[in-house]
Amino acid sequence: MSNQRVSMHGMWSSRTVFVMATIGSAVGLGNIWKFPYITGQYGGGAFVVVYLLCIALIGIPIMMAEILLGRRGRASPISTMGRLAREEGSSPAWSLVGYSGVVAGFLILSFYSVIAGWALAYVFQTAGGALNGVTGESAARLFGDLTGSPVQLMIWHSVFMLMTTMVVARGVRQGLERAVSVLMPVLFVMLLVMVGYAVVEGDFARGFAFLFEADFSRVFQLCTGPAATPECRFTGEPVLVAMGHAFFTLSLGMGAIMAYGAYVPEHASITGATITIAVADTAVALLAGLAIFPIVFASGLEPAAGPGLIFQTLPIAFGNMPGGQWFGTMFFVLLVFAAWSSSISIAEPAVAWLVDTRNWRRAPAAWLVGALAWLLGIASVLSFNIWSGEEYQVFGKTFFELKDFLASNVMLPLGGLLIALFVGYGAARHMALEELAISRQRLFDAWWLVIRYVSPIGIAIVFLNSVGVF
Ligand code: PFF
Numbered sequence: 001m002s003n004q005r006v007s008m009h010g011m012w013s014s015r016t017v018f019v020m021a022t023i024g025s026a027v028g029l030g031n032i033w034k035f036p037y038i039t040g041q042y043g044g045g046a047f048v049v050v051y052l053l054c055i056a057l058i059g060i061p062i063m064m065a066e067i068l069l070g071r072r073g074r075a076s077p078i079s080t081m082g083r084l085a086r087e088e089g090s091s092p093a094w095s096l097v098g099y100s101g102v103v104a105g106f107l108i109l110s111f112y113s114v115i116a117g118w119a120l121a122y123v124f125q126t127a128g129g130a131l132n133g134v135t136g137e138s139a140a141r142l143f144g145d146l147t148g149s150p151v152q153l154m155i156w157h158s159v160f161m162l163m164t165t166m167v168v169a170r171g172v173r174q175g176l177e178r179a180v181s182v183l184m185p186v187l188f189v190m191l192l193v194m195v196g197y198a199v200v201e202g203d204f205a206r207g208f209a210f211l212f213e214a215d216f217s218r219v220f221q222l223c224t225g226p227a228a229t230p231e232c233r234f235t236g237e238p239v240l241v242a243m244g245h246a247f248f249t250l251s252l253g254m255g256a257i258m259a260y261g262a263y264v265p266e267h268a269s270i271t272g273a274t275i276t277i278a279v280a281d282t283a284v285a286l287l288a289g290l291a292i293f294p295i296v297f298a299s300g301l302e303p304a305a306g307p308g309l310i311f312q313t314l315p316i317a318f319g320n321m322p323g324g325q326w327f328g329t330m331f332f333v334l335l336v337f338a339a340w341s342s343s344i345s346i347a348e349p350a351v352a353w354l355v356d357t358r359n360w361r362r363a364p365a366a367w368l369v370g371a372l373a374w375l376l377g378i379a380s381v382l383s384f385n386i387w388s389g390e391e392y393q394v395f396g397k398t399f400f401e402l403k404d405f406l407a408s409n410v411m412l413p414l415g416g417l418l419i420a421l422f423v424g425y426g427a428a429r430h431m432a433l434e435e436l437a438i439s440r441q442r443l444f445d446a447w448w449l450v451i452r453y454v455s456p457i458g459i460a461i462v463f464l465n466s467v468g469v470f
Contacts, residue, residue: 010263031281032310034245042242046214068431069261084422096418101415105347110373111404112346113157120332130142157377165347167344184341194317207295223304237466244405255415291314347369409466
């Protein structure tokens with residue numbers, strides 16, 4: 001059966017628009033804020049290798065699966081999974097994948113917006129000259145002042161959530177795509193300039209070695225304390241986090257890409273689009289790492305400084321480079337745009353579901369989703385100040401850390417696992433064959449092998465390992 005369905009939410013006008021919008025979803029805080037800080041926490045090179053392996057063996061095949069399911073079903077992820085399961089004679093329980101994606105989306109949005117709020121605050125700080133001449137110490141103080149103030153964080157969190165909701169309410173076609181197709185390439189060029197700055201002013205050799213020299217004894221170790229005298233313990237956590245991040249950075253496992261796939265024109269090549277998206281996303285993350293770690297080492301900062309890493313290092317570059325006030329302002333503006341085009345995709349599965357099964361209009365659906373995520377976000381705001389103490393932690397994690405861990409490292413990989421299993425076992429082979437329309441049979445066979453065996457077994461091993469089964 002060839003796919004004649006049309007999405008009730010609108011369609012992308014071309015394959016290029018789809019690719020740009022999906023790059024907009026993939027490239028965001030995950031690449032520029034999260035990748036450097038977790039790479040710093042989990043010890044550098046070996047973590048990066050595991051992350052790259054996860055992108056290649058799990059991320060890319062599952063992204064192809066999500067897009068093909070989305071295009072086949074042409075509805076919100078929940079309806080798509082239900083509809084396809086019915087057509088393929090499988091259990092209706094597969095739509096649980098969609099529901100878990102909606103929950104994961106709320107969890108992610110509720111901290112994503114707070115971090116994007118930091119970037120917004122830095123636009124104004126940088127433009128106002130607050131970063132001029134900063135040192136490592138004063139940059140850390142500035143960051144501490146911001147995160148220590150619940151009021152400021154609430155304001156920026158609210159502004160960013162409003163921005164997100166406004167775009168989601170207007171729908172796919174009138175959204176951010178046009179802006180994103182111009183701004184993402186500019187962000188890319190700015191990152192290149194910052195890598196140039198890191199080469200000249202930073203300790204580039206050490207930063208480069210930290211990112212790319214893999215000490216594999218660190219794959220199963222988590223070290224805390226100062227880099228010179230670390231305390232290390234044996235754990236599967238780095239591998240779990242690297243895999244979780246592969247999902248997070250490619251926006252996989254929660255239906256966001258499936259929702260975007262629903263608006264893809266019929267004859268677009270899914271394989272080509274996926275490779276372009278994954279390469280662009282990975283390149284941005286690696287460039288961010290190359291821009292940041294040389295400054296970390298040159299300024300005597302700790303790579304394992306945590307979520308504040310880029311907000312404590314990049315200001316040093318902006319504060320001391322010629323034209324840094326202007327350049328830094330531009331950079332944070334673009335970071336906000338990158339986060340914005342991601343956050344609208346995080347909300348999309350929930351909104352599309354309210355629209356196509358509950359018959360809501362798009363605008364009220366978007367406002368409801370935005371309001372709920374905003375409320376949940378208050379816990380993330382307080383995690384950095386009033387609720388940062390141990391008495392407010394659960395399993396040794398603040399609410400912010402807990403939501404990130406649960407969504408990125410548990411729900412997204414689990415969602416990805418189920419998506420791989422549905423495509424590989426729950427549906428007939430010819431469904432994938434038809435949708436992917438790969439002309440070279442060998443290439444299809446390789447993907448089929450990976451989606452049925454390599455990705456699911458890989459995810460299962462990482463999970464079992466991290467709960468201590470072996
Ligand atoms: N991929 C985005 C980033 O790297 O910032 C975050 C994200 C977007 C996660 C959409 C999940 C999602 F569905």
